[in-house]
Amino acid sequence: MSDIPLRFMRRVAAAGSVSAKGRAALLEILSPPTTVSPATDLMVVGEKVTHGYVVEDGWGCRYRILRDGRRQIFNFILPGDHLGRSDHFLGNPDHSVTTLTRCRIYPFSLSTLMSLEGECPELRDIFHRSGRRDLLMLRERIVDLGRRNARERVARLILELYHRLHYVGLSKGLAFDLPLTQEALADALGLSIVHVNRTLRRLNAEGLIDYCPGRIAVQDWETLAGIAEFDVSAFDRAASSRAVSGAWPAHRYDSAA
Amino acid sequence: MSDIPLRFMRRVAAAGSVSAKGRAALLEILSPPTTVSPATDLMVVGEKVTHGYVVEDGWGCRYRILRDGRRQIFNFILPGDHLGRSDHFLGNPDHSVTTLTRCRIYPFSLSTLMSLEGECPELRDIFHRSGRRDLLMLRERIVDLGRRNARERVARLILELYHRLHYVGLSKGLAFDLPLTQEALADALGLSIVHVNRTLRRLNAEGLIDYCPGRIAVQDWETLAGIAEFDVSAFDRAASSRAVSGAWPAHRYDSAA
């Protein structure tokens, strides 16, 4: 029964319509699932990528380490996400992927995928869509790191994670499990551990969130979204392929800067 | 004579081999060039992208503005670069593109391109390659913003720009024209204008660079590359499609952090 990656299929379907044939092809390329422990490398910087993985359960992240040990996490990989396809295209990856928790993953051979894409072009579209989503999330992170302060970054990450988890049915009300150390949060947010802690604590004290290690709940959505400048509709649009023309807020450069 | 975008063709060729047919197809889609003034929007956030542009001469940037006026520049668009193809795929863009100087551009219709890609799949590969390059540069920027200080960021940007310009023949020795205001630099680097100025001045005083507005020269490549942790071979590998297995430095998380 549970040899089908339900969350993955769900996320794929949410991103755009998939034919029965596409669904079948998707399942066909997947190898039987395995469970790997935390801190397992699924891809390492500079090493040829031969396999992709569907992460059906557990968390991971894409990251890079600087010479002196500083780490930057590019983004988190959540249940239902996958990796490998977009990293495969030409050359060796510029970053690594590791698991952060115990994960249930479905490996797949990239050469198999590539050849199947010939017969079933829809497959390529499916992976392409999520590649685009990743790109949008990367840009969002750049804005975070470049132009938002700690408070805004944290607020935004919480809302982003909530949304992504909600998509695959992993939210309970406005709460969700957050199996990340504050160190991981810090490395994603470009902050120090200590400052992440303080910021979280402060949001807690202000009643905007209810956080305790391992779990978090959004208490005051409105205020939090205001701080984060978080636009749900924009986020959804990025996640799915359904373009909504003109719905994006028309920003202007009013130059308060 | 100059109705052929030489720098563009050069960059495309540098990224991977292109057949005569591919070259022809590329040229076929392009409309006659126009010159646009600085601060011309080539793409605006949320508005459907119908045309792409080859920027044969002049500089532009991809950016986004926050409600309060803060601006984040994602990256710069240099002579020989193009835009539109990767932004076209499904939905409206999450960011804008504007020119920063007077630019000579070759517009092209995206619908035309899409249909031609059917006949000439090589076209798709060509654009795909540069999409990948953009992705790598975005990740690099994330590392910059998240984990490098002002000095490192500035050093790195200088070296990156030098390399990209060198590719299209726009460097003179170790010098190149830098038609960016310090405000633009600041918005790309996630710093304040004042701090960019100071950092530049300091690098100047230390004899690492020779900067005056409008123009910059690298004086002490070694030291600058050391500060920036800039790996030329990695950069080249990202720019071209020629994968070099195992050549990437094997970073370790030694946790000085």
Place this chain on the structure above:
DNA sequence: CGAAATATTGACAATGATCAACTCTTGTGG
């Protein structure tokens, strides 16, 4: 020539980093 944009510099403020101590969990071996 003069207005506007850009660059430069000093003084001061503040966000966030670092250091350090201490607590709380969690997992492991005796």
Place this chain on the structure above:
DNA sequence: CCACAAGAGTTGATCATTGTCAATATTTCG
């Protein structure tokens, strides 16, 4: 089942990188 070690979280004190404000060049351009 307890003791203890290791990892993770918390908090205070202090430091420092970077931002903000403001005043003053300097350049660009109509």
